[in-house]
Amino acid sequence: MSIHKLSLYELHKKFTAGEVTATEIVRAYGLRIGQVESKVKAYITQAKDSVVAQASALDASLKGWRRTSPMMGMPLAIKDNICTEGVRTTCASQMLGNFVPPYDATVIAKLRTQGYLLLGKTNLDEFAMGSSTENSAFGPSRNPWNLQCVPGGSSGGSAAAVAADECAAALGSDTGGSIRQPAAFCGVVGLKPTYGRVSRYGLIAFASSLDQIGPITKDVTDSAFLLGAIAGHDPLDSTSADVPVPDYLKALKKKDLKRLKIGVPVEFFAEGLDPDVELTVRAAIQELKALGGEIKEIQLPRTDAAVATYYVLATAEASSNLARYDGVKFGLRAKETKDLLELYMKTRQEGFGPEVKRRIMLGTYVLSAGYYDAYYGKAQAVRTLIRQDFEAAFQDVDLIVTPVTPTPAFKFGAKADDPLQMYLSDIFTISVNLAGVPAISLPCGFSRAGLPIGLQLIGRPFEEETLLRAAYAYEQSTQWKTKKPVIR
Amino acid sequence: MDMTKQEVEKVAKLARLELTDIEKAAFTKQLSEILTHVETLKQYDTAGVEPTATVLGQVNVFRPDDVRPSLSVERAVANAPESADGFFVVPKIIEDRQPL
Numbered sequence: 001m002s003i004h005k006l007s008l009y010e011l012h013k014k015f016t017a018g019e020v021t022a023t024e025i026v027r028a029y030g031l032r033i034g035q036v037e038s039k040v041k042a043y044i045t046q047a048k049d050s051v052v053a054q055a056s057a058l059d060a061s062l063k064g065w066r067r068t069s070p071m072m073g074m075p076l077a078i079k080d081n082i083c084t085e086g087v088r089t090t091c092a093s094q095m096l097g098n099f100v101p102p103y104d105a106t107v108i109a110k111l112r113t114q115g116y117l118l119l120g121k122t123n124l125d126e127f128a129m130g131s132s133t134e135n136s137a138f139g140p141s142r143n144p145w146n147l148q149c150v151p152g153g154s155s156g157g158s159a160a161a162v163a164a165d166e167c168a169a170a171l172g173s174d175t176g177g178s179i180r181q182p183a184a185f186c187g188v189v190g191l192k193p194t195y196g197r198v199s200r201y202g203l204i205a206f207a208s209s210l211d212q213i214g215p216i217t218k219d220v221t222d223s224a225f226l227l228g229a230i231a232g233h234d235p236l237d238s239t240s241a242d243v244p245v246p247d248y249l250k251a252l253k254k255k256d257l258k259r260l261k262i263g264v265p266v267e268f269f270a271e272g273l274d275p276d277v278e279l280t281v282r283a284a285i286q287e288l289k290a291l292g293g294e295i296k297e298i299q300l301p302r303t304d305a306a307v308a309t310y311y312v313l314a315t316a317e318a319s320s321n322l323a324r325y326d327g328v329k330f331g332l333r334a335k336e337t338k339d340l341l342e343l344y345m346k347t348r349q350e351g352f353g354p355e356v357k358r359r360i361m362l363g364t365y366v367l368s369a370g371y372y373d374a375y376y377g378k379a380q381a382v383r384t385l386i387r388q389d390f391e392a393a394f395q396d397v398d399l400i401v402t403p404v405t406p407t408p409a410f411k412f413g414a415k416a417d418d419p420l421q422m423y424l425s426d427i428f429t430i431s432v433n434l435a436g437v438p439a440i441s442l443p444c445g446f447s448r449a450g451l452p453i454g455l456q457l458i459g460r461p462f463e464e465e466t467l468l469r470a471a472y473a474y475e476q477s478t479q480w481k482t483k484k485p486v487i488r
Numbered sequence: 489m490d491m492t493k494q495e496v497e498k499v500a501k502l503a504r505l506e507l508t509d510i511e512k513a514a515f516t517k518q519l520s521e522i523l524t525h526v527e528t529l530k531q532y533d534t535a536g537v538e539p540t541a542t543v544l545g546q547v548n549v550f551r552p553d554d555v556r557p558s559l560s561v562e563r564a565v566a567n568a569p570e571s572a573d574g575f576f577v578v579p580k581i582i583e584d585r586q587p588l
Contacts, residue, residue: 102563196544209542238549239542308526319503326504328576333569340579341504349506354514357505361496361515362522364503375526380539382532387540420521436543461543 003028005484008074008169008222015073022055022062022073022117029075029119033166036487041141042151042161044080045088046120051075054117070229072115077167079158080121081128082213083202084108087118091204092136093126095331095351105202106237107171107213107230114229119167123157126353127322128178128206130154131425134416135355143185144485145451149409152182158216159186163485169217169226173203175210176310177404177429180441183216184404184454187443187485189471190216191223194461195436196241198227199234207317208239210310210433219481220442220472224248227464243462251465252472257291260470263298263397268428274407280445280453281403284474288401291473296397300389305382306431311423312366312379313434319363325351358419383434390435394460399470402428404454408447432458440467443480489523491516 003011003025014020030048037043058073078084081091083101085108090096104112125135133140133156141157143149144164151160155172159182162170172179174192183190191214198213205211215226228249233242264285269278289295327333327347334346352360366375393400406425415422432439437458444455455474459467475481496516500507507515561574570577 099567102559102566235551239544239546241544302532305529305532308529311522312526312529323504327569328578329565330567331569337579340581343579344504345506348504349508352505354511357507357511358515358518360503360505361499362519365491365495365499365519365523366526368499368502375523377539378529378534379526380541381534381537382529383540384537385532385534387543419518420525423522423525434540 004032004165006168007218009225011168012070012074012225016068022058025073025075026051026055026117029167033119036164037166039142039147039487040144040160040164040166041139042122042157042164042166043077043120044090044092044123044138044157047087047118050087051117051119058115058117069114070225071111073117075117075119075168076111077119077122077158077161077170078108079124079155079170079172081124081173081204082108082171083204084118084121087121089121089204090138091127092124092138093351093353093356094137095325097137097332099330101202103202106199106234108202110230122155122161122170125154125156126356127204127318128154128173128175129318129355129359131177131181131422132415133157134412135353137353140412143409144487145187146409147487149411149451150185152185152409154178154182155190155216156182159183159188159190162186162188162216162218164487169215169222171213171230172216173211173213174433175207175314176433177426179214179216180404180429180439180454180456181426183441185409185452187452187480187483188216188218189220189223189443190214190441191227191464191467192432192439193227193231193464194241194438196239197231197243197438197462197464199232199237199240201234201236205321207314208321209317210314212433220468220475221249221252223440223471224252224468241462246465248465248468251469254469255473255476257288257293257470257473260293260399260466261296261397262288262293262470263296263393263400265298265300265303265393265400265402267300267303268402272406273403274447276447277403277405277407277453281455284444284455285401287474287477288470291477293470298393298397298400300393300431302382302386302389303427303431306386306434307424307427309379309382309386310426310430310434311362312375313383315359315363316367316376317363319360319367322356322360355419386431387435390437398460398466400458402456402458404428404441404456408449408451408453428456437461438464438467440471442471442475444478445480489520489527491520491523
């Protein structure tokens with residue numbers, strides 16, 4: 001069997017058993033990337049030379065014996081907003097086009113300690129702002145299931161790379177759905193952990209109260225496996241939670257959903273939901289019931305407020321976080337400016353693309369004198385109401401099941417000129433970030449046009465095990481994960 | 489909520505963004521549409537509701553103020569667009585003043 005077709009966990013078992021070397025793994029993925037990357041365009045930077053060196057050093061150090069670090073020898077792709085020491089990290093922005101981080105993000109330090117192999121850095125919407133990768137300064141990635149369609153965003157490069165077997169697994173980041181939506185569009189598994197479950201140190205900040213790093217993988221087992229390798233408290237991120245990390249793979253032992261109460265929020269099945277998506281998700285809910293889950297209709301009444309709340313809070317935080325790009329300490333600097341103010345203004349004009357500017361403008365406006373209470377303060381209060389909706393729901397149920405997106409992957413350019421329509425397509429994913437709870441997106445079928453459709457399971461804070469258990473039971477009882485895109 | 493071109497220009501200056509006329513026109517229209525959608529939040533009664541700034545309910549996190557290893561000067565300025573002798577170089581900030 002070809003190495004690139006194996007799941008992360010299958011490859012780990014083969015590597016641990018000594019059946020395959022790191023050098024063979026890198027060679028196999030090099031060939032695979034060579035075959036499909038010109039069509040998929042998942043990567044911004046391929047670490048071709050350094051990964052060969054990493055692999056041969058690893059093989060040399062392992063002569064004759066095997067240790068069992070989970071990610072040892074595992075070829076991963078990393079979203080290009082996560083800092084990798086010595087490997088260019090661009091955020092898909094001209095602003096950071098030449099930025100080589102002098103340090104690793106904590107998740108990368110953890111993977112490096114375990115002996116992972118960095119295949120490269122994957123494409124995203126600039127500074128993770130977008131739902132299609134069309135906002136990348138390096139051009140969009142394409143959906144492996146249909147190259148005319150977007151892969152989703154912002155972690156579109158990571159999801160496309162996993163779907164196209166251009167890596168064994170990938171890391172993404174999720175501020176309003178940026179892991180789950182591209183995972184749904186590309187037919188792979190994406191997990192947004194509880195806020196605080198994974199360190200954000202070295203994740204280039206977009207909206208600090210919402211951002212979270214998580215795995216994008218070929219199946220649910222891989223999701224559990226990779227989450228375990230990156231989760232945990234970090235003294236370098238004071239918003240990371242000091243909560244023990246369980247063995248997530250152990251959560252996958254049960255193959256039924258007995259005694260699990262699963263809520264279906266009526267607000268997520270309202271008008272605007274694509275009929276193929278509704279049909280597919282409703283069939284998946286029937287399957288969850290057949291597996292022993294107790295299905296219950298619930299309400300999340302403030303769902304309609306989520307998009308407006310999110311785009312006030314996320315842009316406000318972004319306008320503050322992106323103030324650091326001033327052309328002084330790192331990144332782009334505009335040429336021939338006469339004073340410091342002009343240096344700032346021109347550097348930011350040249351370095352940021354349209355969506356980033358739009359969000360900085362919106363965020364600056366809602367924080368400005370005279371509007372702060374009406375917009376920012378109001379949105380923070382409505383965020384509390386949205387959290388309370390989830391808290392109330394989780395009194396009654398253990399899990400919530402919803403669609404991930406209102407439609408399957410759309411065509412390039414379909415929403416590029418209408419930012420509000422693009423924002424509204426995030427409706428099913430963003431309330432999860434506002435509430436800080438964990439959620440997983442996994443394949444549950446296909447549209448009539450042959451595009452993947454995702455199922456979202458939402459859990460209580462720090463109950464990723466429940467999510468993984470239910471997702472695994474569903475995955476095992478269906479055949480979706482065996483379907484692979486034909487890239488042409 | 490309609491945003492005027494003058495407001496767009498004011499916000500752009502606050503955000504230290506130089507905008508082209510095309511960008512100003514596009515943002516005037518698009519930000520007005522987005523803010524109109526944001527106005528829908530008014531229908532939610534938030535009297536007496538505590539704002540959420542973070543979901544974790546954490547308090548301040550302290551650590552001892554010890555000297556620890558940090559980036560060398562060379563590495564710290566390695567990504568700078570312009571540096572000299574381990575310093576960041578910027579345009580002159582303080583104007584010359586005539587002696588009193």
